[in-house]
Amino acid sequence: MSCYRGKYADELIANAAYIGTPGKGILAADESTGTIGKRLSSINVENVESNRRALRELLFCTPGALQYLSGVILFEETLYQKTAAGKLFVDVMKEAGVLPGIKVDKGTVELAGTNGETTTQGLDGLAQRCAQYYSAGARFAKWRAVLKIGPNEPSQLAINENANGLARYAIICQENGLVPIVEPEILVDGPHDINKCADVTERVLAACYKALNDHHVLLEGTLLKPNMVTPGSDAKKVAPEVVAEYTVRALQRTMPPAVPAVVFLSGGQSEEEATVNLNAMNQYQGKKPWSLSFSFGRALQQSTLKAWGGKEENVKKAQDAFLARCKANSEATLGKYQGGSGLSEGASESLHVKDYKY
Amino acid sequence: MSCYKGKYADELIANATYIGTPGKGILAADESTGTIGKRLSSINVENSESNRRALRELLFCTPGALQYISGIILFEETLYQKTAAGKPFVEVMKENKVLPGIKVDKGTVELAGTNGETTTTGLDGLAQRCAQYYEAGARFAKWRAVLKISANEPSQLSINENANGLARYAIICQENGLVPIVEPEILVDGPHDINKCADVTERVLAACYKALNDHHVLLEGTLLKPNMVTPGSDSKKVAPEVVAEYTVRALQRTMPPAVPAVVFLSGGQSEEEATVNLNAMNQYKGKKPWSLTFSFGRALQQSTLKAWAGKEENVKKAQEAFLARCKANSEATLGKYQGGAAGEGATESLHVKDYKY
Numbered sequence: 001m002s003c004y005r006g007k008y009a010d011e012l013i014a015n016a017a018y019i020g021t022p023g024k025g026i027l028a029a030d031e032s033t034g035t036i037g038k039r040l041s042s043i044n045v046e047n048v049e050s051n052r053r054a055l056r057e058l059l060f061c062t063p064g065a066l067q068y069l070s071g072v073i074l075f076e077e078t079l080y081q082k083t084a085a086g087k088l089f090v091d092v093m094k095e096a097g098v099l100p101g102i103k104v105d106k107g108t109v110e111l112a113g114t115n116g117e118t119t120t121q122g123l124d125g126l127a128q129r130c131a132q133y134y135s136a137g138a139r140f141a142k143w144r145a146v147l148k149i150g151p152n153e154p155s156q157l158a159i160n161e162n163a164n165g166l167a168r169y170a171i172i173c174q175e176n177g178l179v180p181i182v183e184p185e186i187l188v189d190g191p192h193d194i195n196k197c198a199d200v201t202e203r204v205l206a207a208c209y210k211a212l213n214d215h216h217v218l219l220e221g222t223l224l225k226p227n228m229v230t231p232g233s234d235a236k237k238v239a240p241e242v243v244a245e246y247t248v249r250a251l252q253r254t255m256p257p258a259v260p261a262v263v264f265l266s267g268g269q270s271e272e273e274a275t276v277n278l279n280a281m282n283q284y285q286g287k288k289p290w291s292l293s294f295s296f297g298r299a300l301q302q303s304t305l306k307a308w309g310g311k312e313e314n315v316k317k318a319q320d321a322f323l324a325r326c327k328a329n330s331e332a333t334l335g336k337y338q339g340g341s342g343l344s345e346g347a348s349e350s351l352h353v354k355d356y357k358y
Numbered sequence: 359m360s361c362y363k364g365k366y367a368d369e370l371i372a373n374a375t376y377i378g379t380p381g382k383g384i385l386a387a388d389e390s391t392g393t394i395g396k397r398l399s400s401i402n403v404e405n406s407e408s409n410r411r412a413l414r415e416l417l418f419c420t421p422g423a424l425q426y427i428s429g430i431i432l433f434e435e436t437l438y439q440k441t442a443a444g445k446p447f448v449e450v451m452k453e454n455k456v457l458p459g460i461k462v463d464k465g466t467v468e469l470a471g472t473n474g475e476t477t478t479t480g481l482d483g484l485a486q487r488c489a490q491y492y493e494a495g496a497r498f499a500k501w502r503a504v505l506k507i508s509a510n511e512p513s514q515l516s517i518n519e520n521a522n523g524l525a526r527y528a529i530i531c532q533e534n535g536l537v538p539i540v541e542p543e544i545l546v547d548g549p550h551d552i553n554k555c556a557d558v559t560e561r562v563l564a565a566c567y568k569a570l571n572d573h574h575v576l577l578e579g580t581l582l583k584p585n586m587v588t589p590g591s592d593s594k595k596v597a598p599e600v601v602a603e604y605t606v607r608a609l610q611r612t613m614p615p616a617v618p619a620v621v622f623l624s625g626g627q628s629e630e631e632a633t634v635n636l637n638a639m640n641q642y643k644g645k646k647p648w649s650l651t652f653s654f655g656r657a658l659q660q661s662t663l664k665a666w667a668g669k670e671e672n673v674k675k676a677q678e679a680f681l682a683r684c685k686a687n688s689e690a691t692l693g694k695y696q697g698g699a700a701g702e703g704a705t706e707s708l709h710v711k712d713y714k715y
Binding site: 002003198199202203206207209210213214219220249252253254255256257258287288289 | 360361556557560561564565567568571572577607609610611612613614615616645646647
């Protein structure tokens, strides 16, 4: 058999296509307990379950925000949490036409014999976990593979191992009703130029799509979450139009049209940078037989976090900031973002953290 | 470097795009001496150089035909031949904005340990040959890899070997200014159904595009010449709309949008069948970020050959048959073919089991 044709095939295709609806995108709110702890501590908030719950409620219940979101990626704890009034977050989403997603990987481990390259774990018992998450209301999943650019990196081993892991994860998800987001993040760290990033991105994406084909994954029921093609963090920046051209070209060279949508990660880009780049991509004239949308974490939440500061009295202000970013990115998926929309404190702040670990 | 960015890059991109111009397609007239001999003997014509020349002049000089043709694939001998009046064929083409192409492979050989599977030869000295052909006016090349469907076929070895050969050929062509047509033909022979053909086609195309990426081929400067996705020759036929759906879907799942055009081979399909299927593909509603056109040999020449039968007095009649097929296929690339451009033989199946060019 060439690709998955089991009982969830039609549903997977419909959900993947829905996530790529023009004008909508994904909120990545799947920070692990450790990672969300770092965010909370940056605004002097204690990392306890009730604060984590409160932050997510602030986001998911921002009036008017969910219309701009087709999906929200959750960490396992959040999948089972409720609003203060007692309604399950997944029900809040369902009512607003937002698909719940779930992070299913278990982080990275180093590959022996490499210069700090990693592979991602989480395949053990994955089928059972996916089935459970589907029962709890999840309809898509996310698994982050990480590669880096260095003099000898990414190595063929890192590329093969991460591509294979993504493909195994993807087919297991599909067999259990979850649309797999395929995320081969090439870290922005380094002094390399945009050409180097393009070369590596094209090589990595080609390996991913070959692996997905080998593992019989139904491409129409998947999404891609790649890095944009940009210069390295230590190299000179380029205009958004250049990012757009290089990124779209890399996708044209590697991504079959059967994939319905690309949901870009923001990496270390500031909120405004990520939006402006996404906007440029949607304005770019060229073959783009897939939606180009967002799956942003930091780039949707930074201003919101700062505005909240953990204080009840700041919730409205924080929600205003969140709504503004959601709307801005929605416009960017349509190539209609005018820029500077209610730039809150922190919207232009680079969110780059060297060798970022989620 | 990710892909070829050398001195011919812009020209390769422009030529590949031109070949895929809507309303145009390729005439595959690259039959080797042995193969054209079989065609000629089927109409009782001697296989001499002058007869081979006369046939090609009949085709290339058909009034009004070349407007429907963006490229013609030639066998080496033909690249250097002229009209009876002394004008080189490549000049005739150039004047009519038709790109000359050249077959560069040297046929297939069997892979030991397989059940009659093959790989294609021709890499030795290929760079020098390509450079020569470029100088003689060629601007694209063709290399035919062959796979078959059966109980245990195609094997992983056959897929890997043929994909790798195509990729090596492709980059060597680009380095020497020729747009490579990548042709991984999966033979139609067999009792399998259309699903099986789709599965194999998707697997083979995925392997080809991975190999092309590995070998740094500039996809924007290539063309794909695949089989359409159909039931096997011993299996029940399906409607053109079904062929269209399965074929386009296979391409959607494997072919990056950077490739400008697909130029389908006709395999054993009759002239009319090939045209009607191509037409259905261009009417099919779905993502198709590449042109879908033709690179037909038998499916453009069959009626013409029969009408000519080697006789001077039949040339006009033969040329009318050829013009009709060119126009029909041109319309098919626009999804506008109404049917019935059939000449004598137009519905005749051209399937020959285990066809060797």
